[in-house]
Amino acid sequence: MIVPRYRIDASRISGAGKGLFLDEPVAAGRIITAPDTIEKTYRLDELLTKPDQMYASARWFEDRYTISPDWPDECYINHSFEPSGLWHLGFVFAPRNLPAGTEITVDYRHLLPPGQSEDFIDTATGERIVGLPWYESLMTTTRALARVLDSASFTD
DSSP, X not given: OBOSOEEEEEOSSTTOOEXXXXXXXXXXXXXXXXXXXXXXXXXXXXXXXXXXXXXXEEEEETTEEEEXXXXXXXXXXXXXXXXXXXXXXXXXXXXXXXXXXXXXXXXXXXXXXXXXXXXXXXXXXXXXXXXXXXXXXXXXXXXXXXXXXXXXXXXX
């Protein structure tokens, strides 16, 4: 589920195809996307038996992954090492105040199996995108989210 108003349009990232763009501003700490229907999660060993669907998989926690072959709009969130969205346990948070028109990106290293390389490189840096170990991913995103929430001002 994508919380703010948005649109799918041509990505500003070279070679990325389409991207997800905000149609309204989103304040730091607010949720951009949240899971709404997860019918099944797959252990990594189960996922590896479906190599034709690895392109549609995302890690949610520990060694559990979802597969989205139907390509919902959340799948148009592209990768960046300097993302506009903070992926944390399947949610994407605004790491700072985001104006309307922002293309939402996340760091795919949090979505990939540990050590697995993405089929493409980060276009801004030329670096490979390699999945982080679960503990490192969890600690990195937890600390980042805590910093955002500590400095965010919620009015509700």
